[in-house]
Amino acid sequence: MANSYDLIVLGSGPGGYVAAIRAAQLGLKTAIVERENLGGICLNWGCIPTKALLRSAEIFHFMQHARDYGLAAEKISADLEAVVKRSRGVAKQLNQGVTHLMKKNKIAVYMGDGKLMGKGKLSVTKDGKTEELTAKDIIIATGARARDLPFAPADGKRIWTYRTAMTPPEMPKKLLVIGSGAIGIEFASFYNDMGCDVTVVEMMDRIVPVEDAEVSAFLEKSLKKQGMTIHISAGLEKLENTGKGVKAAIKGKDGKATSTEFTHAIVAIGIVPNTEDIGLEALGIKTDRGHIVTNGMCQTSAANIYAIGDVTQPPWLAHKASHEGVIAVEAIAGGHPHEMDPLNIPGCTYCHPQIASVGLTEAKAKEAGYELKVGNFPFIGNGKAIALGEAEGFIKTVFDAKTGELLGAHMIGAEVTELIQGYTVGKTLETTEEELGNTVFPHPTLSEMMHESVLSAYGKALHI
Amino acid sequence: MPISLKMPALSPTMEEGTLAKWLVKEGDEVSSGDLLAEIETDKATMEFEAVDEGTIAKILIAEGTDNVKVGEVIAVIAEEGESAEDAANVVDSDAGAASEPVTAEEPAAPAAAPEPTPAPTPAQPAASGGRVKASPLARRIAGQNGVDLSGITGTGPGGRIIKADVEGKSASTPAPSAAADTSAPAATSAFETTIPHEIEKLSNMRKTIARRLTEAKQTIPHIYLTVDIQLDALLKLRSELNAALAPREIKLSVNDMLIKALAMALTQTPKCNVSFAGDQLISYQRADISVAVSIPNGLITPIIEGADSKSLSAIAVEMKELAGRAKEGKLQPHEYQGGTASISNMGMFGIKQFDAVINPPQGMILAVGAGEKRPHVIDDSLQIATIMSATGSFDHRAIDGADGAQLMKTLKELVENPLGLVA
Numbered sequence: 001m002a003n004s005y006d007l008i009v010l011g012s013g014p015g016g017y018v019a020a021i022r023a024a025q026l027g028l029k030t031a032i033v034e035r036e037n038l039g040g041i042c043l044n045w046g047c048i049p050t051k052a053l054l055r056s057a058e059i060f061h062f063m064q065h066a067r068d069y070g071l072a073a074e075k076i077s078a079d080l081e082a083v084v085k086r087s088r089g090v091a092k093q094l095n096q097g098v099t100h101l102m103k104k105n106k107i108a109v110y111m112g113d114g115k116l117m118g119k120g121k122l123s124v125t126k127d128g129k130t131e132e133l134t135a136k137d138i139i140i141a142t143g144a145r146a147r148d149l150p151f152a153p154a155d156g157k158r159i160w161t162y163r164t165a166m167t168p169p170e171m172p173k174k175l176l177v178i179g180s181g182a183i184g185i186e187f188a189s190f191y192n193d194m195g196c197d198v199t200v201v202e203m204m205d206r207i208v209p210v211e212d213a214e215v216s217a218f219l220e221k222s223l224k225k226q227g228m229t230i231h232i233s234a235g236l237e238k239l240e241n242t243g244k245g246v247k248a249a250i251k252g253k254d255g256k257a258t259s260t261e262f263t264h265a266i267v268a269i270g271i272v273p274n275t276e277d278i279g280l281e282a283l284g285i286k287t288d289r290g291h292i293v294t295n296g297m298c299q300t301s302a303a304n305i306y307a308i309g310d311v312t313q314p315p316w317l318a319h320k321a322s323h324e325g326v327i328a329v330e331a332i333a334g335g336h337p338h339e340m341d342p343l344n345i346p347g348c349t350y351c352h353p354q355i356a357s358v359g360l361t362e363a364k365a366k367e368a369g370y371e372l373k374v375g376n377f378p379f380i381g382n383g384k385a386i387a388l389g390e391a392e393g394f395i396k397t398v399f400d401a402k403t404g405e406l407l408g409a410h411m412i413g414a415e416v417t418e419l420i421q422g423y424t425v426g427k428t429l430e431t432t433e434e435e436l437g438n439t440v441f442p443h444p445t446l447s448e449m450m451h452e453s454v455l456s457a458y459g460k461a462l463h464i
Numbered sequence: 465m466p467i468s469l470k471m472p473a474l475s476p477t478m479e480e481g482t483l484a485k486w487l488v489k490e491g492d493e494v495s496s497g498d499l500l501a502e503i504e505t506d507k508a509t510m511e512f513e514a515v516d517e518g519t520i521a522k523i524l525i526a527e528g529t530d531n532v533k534v535g536e537v538i539a540v541i542a543e544e545g546e547s548a549e550d551a552a553n554v555v556d557s558d559a560g561a562a563s564e565p566v567t568a569e570e571p572a573a574p575a576a577a578p579e580p581t582p583a584p585t586p587a588q589p590a591a592s593g594g595r596v597k598a599s600p601l602a603r604r605i606a607g608q609n610g611v612d613l614s615g616i617t618g619t620g621p622g623g624r625i626i627k628a629d630v631e632g633k634s635a636s637t638p639a640p641s642a643a644a645d646t647s648a649p650a651a652t653s654a655f656e657t658t659i660p661h662e663i664e665k666l667s668n669m670r671k672t673i674a675r676r677l678t679e680a681k682q683t684i685p686h687i688y689l690t691v692d693i694q695l696d697a698l699l700k701l702r703s704e705l706n707a708a709l710a711p712r713e714i715k716l717s718v719n720d721m722l723i724k725a726l727a728m729a730l731t732q733t734p735k736c737n738v739s740f741a742g743d744q745l746i747s748y749q750r751a752d753i754s755v756a757v758s759i760p761n762g763l764i765t766p767i768i769e770g771a772d773s774k775s776l777s778a779i780a781v782e783m784k785e786l787a788g789r790a791k792e793g794k795l796q797p798h799e800y801q802g803g804t805a806s807i808s809n810m811g812m813f814g815i816k817q818f819d820a821v822i823n824p825p826q827g828m829i830l831a832v833g834a835g836e837k838r839p840h841v842i843d844d845s846l847q848i849a850t851i852m853s854a855t856g857s858f859d860h861r862a863i864d865g866a867d868g869a870q871l872m873k874t875l876k877e878l879v880e881n882p883l884g885l886v887a
Binding site: 429432435 | 600734
């Protein structure tokens with residue numbers, strides 16, 4: 001039968017399309033269903049286009065500081081339209097890349113809204129026409145979307161979600177960013193670098209609350225130095241869209257609310273899983289606060305139905321989705337994949353300075369009852385960092401004092417998002433401080449700080 | 465430093481074993497991979513290989529010794545450059561401590577706990593060719609707790625021993641063995657009789673059988689469902705298949721066909737292919753059938769993994785090979801530990817029907833009686849047909865009666881229309 005497959009993947013984000021490729025490699029007849037863009041949010045509206053924007057902001061920042069490097073750049077200015085155009089071009093190139101990968105792997109692509117219609121059955125509707133597909137196994141990879149403020153829905157004009165923030169109709173003059181998780185803080189950093197007056201409101205007692213407390217404190221200080229206004233332990237009492245701007249009532253630590261006007265606001269208060277209208281209820285698939293519940297092999301509570309990525313439990317990261325895609329497909333194909341350990345999944349935030357981390361924070365490790373050895377090494381002690389003119393930041397490591405297990409690593413500073421993988425490999429291989437200490441790190445690189453941080457945990461740091 | 469050779473844990477459930485036979489003597493030079501001893505565990509007799517090289521300085525536990533705790537020092541190897549006498553003396557000084565009852569490994573999981581995990585990793589001995597594959601962290605934790613890595617099965621990639629495999633294991637916790645030692649003799653001495661008799665010490669396997677069966681009957685509410693199945697079509701198909709398989713020297717037994725039928729019935733009735741595990745229910749997506757094989761001093765259950773997707777000829781070949789090695793006591797732990805359901809066939813003894821005891825943590829076992837000619841009503845007339853009674857025992861905590869009944873119905877249909885087994 002033409003419409004009968006071994007595996008159908010619903011959603012083509014970084015989880016779905018990777019799962020489809022792996023399935024094709026393992027010889028499964030595979031189809032993928034996508035309602036909007038191949039590649040999903042990640043490469044069309046998320047990870048990748050924001051990195052393109054942030055790169056422009058970074059170069060703009062360098063140009064403004066050209067003198068620090070003995071160079072002159074006169075009359076520099078930012079053309080927001082051109083910056084966004086470049087970002088869209090990057091997204092388009094990668095979208096075509098995924099199209100090519102689907103074709104190369106002979107994966108059938110169905111554009112339209114997919115819905116589970118019972119065991120092994122899925123319908124795809126596009127422009128009122130419906131096609132029925134069947135498959136032995138189905139992977140749900142429908143992802144998530146931005147959570148709206150209940151009292152002030154995003155209108156794409158004055159109140160934005162990430163999507164508008166990425167293709168802004170105009171350059172905001174005075175911007176309010178609501179929420180200081182990875183998405184909020186990246187946009188705050190971008191618009192701040194582009195010359196906008198940025199205010200961040202965070203409900204918790206520190207910004208980037210999932211990170212180590214020292215990282216949060218360091219970032220807050222650094223962003224304030226760059227001219228950002230930051231309110232922590234702050235509640236947003238009211239957000240009024242006046243059509244010409246927004247009026248926000250922000251309740252500070254002291255319990256007093258002050259009203260401030262902004263030209264625009266970005267809402268980045270979390271995500272909502274895309275679980276509506278895809279037929280979960282009929283199959284009795286179990287969810288927890290909307291997110292599909294899965295086991296270590298990504299199986300849902302219904303036989304032959306798997307779920308991966310943002311539609312399932314946290315962390316909600318593209319690389320977690322891709323990895324789950326591979327685990328699910330290998331389990332379907334009868335292999336014995338290894339379960340993923342959430343403590344070995346790194347997280348990266350591309351603000352300026354960058355943040356990267358893996359494993360337990362110092363506070364979480366203490367809470368778990370470990371006796372700790374904590375190392376810390378500052379960028380100012382690293383030759384390469386000084387040569388780059390990036391002497392801001394540190395690398396912190398957290399070890400179990402008893403066994404030498406690397407429990408967590410937390411970094412802030414230039415290029416740390418490219419460094420974290422070293423510790424992730426180490427954690428995955430279960431190395432102790434001894435092997436990390438015995439590893440030769442190349443000079444001169446930023447990675448030397450990773451070595452020094454480990455040595456510092458055991459009182460053996462050299463360059464401090 | 466002389467190397468202390470410790471009693472290895474040759475299976476995850478092994479707590480103690482019998483040092484059946486030494487294959488080396490004091491003064492012998494050994495190198496990595498040499499066979500040192502034969503050790504009888506609760507399930508089988510296994511060979512113990514050397515990991516280190518050197519000279520056997522002293523044998524501390526004589527062959528034939530029972531109840532040697534895992535982790536107890538059984539011999540000492542002098543490394544190159546050390547004299548055997550010195551090594552032996554060094555050890556003599558602390559052998560006093562070593563010869564006291566020492567439990568090496570806390571029972572990792574009492575055998576009742578779900579041994580077979582839902583299938584992720586095929587159990588592999590971590591030591592292959594003498595080298596123990598273990599992560600640096602696992603090595604350090606094992607070192608700190610005095611756990612011998614050579615006795616541990618790794619669950620990491622390629623059988624590598626990882627942190628999770630060594631956590632919770634400790635080397636020397638002397639207390640529990642003392643209690644065990646006093647209870648056992650007490651039981652024997654309490655048994656007095658004037659009837660002429662012989663006393664035989666229980667083998668490790670017999671102890672395991674006793675413990676597991678008691679536990680199964682005491683903790684699992686069994687429900688029994690019996691069906692009569694007409695075998696004529698299956699017997700006819702078997703003789704046709706055997707004629708066709710003769711050139712390949714493969715002969716299918718009725719039992720081989722029933723293994724396949726049970727496996728297929730389980731995958732078609734997934735609610736019966738389960739394990740009850742406390743607050744969780746594990747539903748298997750493959751049917752691994754444990755086949756009860758009678759061996760000289762007990763019983764063992766080699767496993768046909770994924771029997772639902774294997775051909776009858778593949779099952780026949782595998783079963784013959786497994787049963788052969790089972791009778792020699794040469795099965796590897798992963799070949800008899802696990803399984804999602806069991807089958808026990810007593811047809812060869814003419815048993816008409818029986819109820820079998822579930823093999824935990826499995827959810828069901830099929831008890832197969834003899835196929836015999838019985839008067840049978842077919843199309844409203846009394847005829848003679850070959851009929852076999854089969855009884856499924858189900859763990860009623862996990863499996864409802866209707867689901868068990870559905871499995872038995874499916875099984876009956878598969879056996880009575882056996883072409884489904886080869887399609």
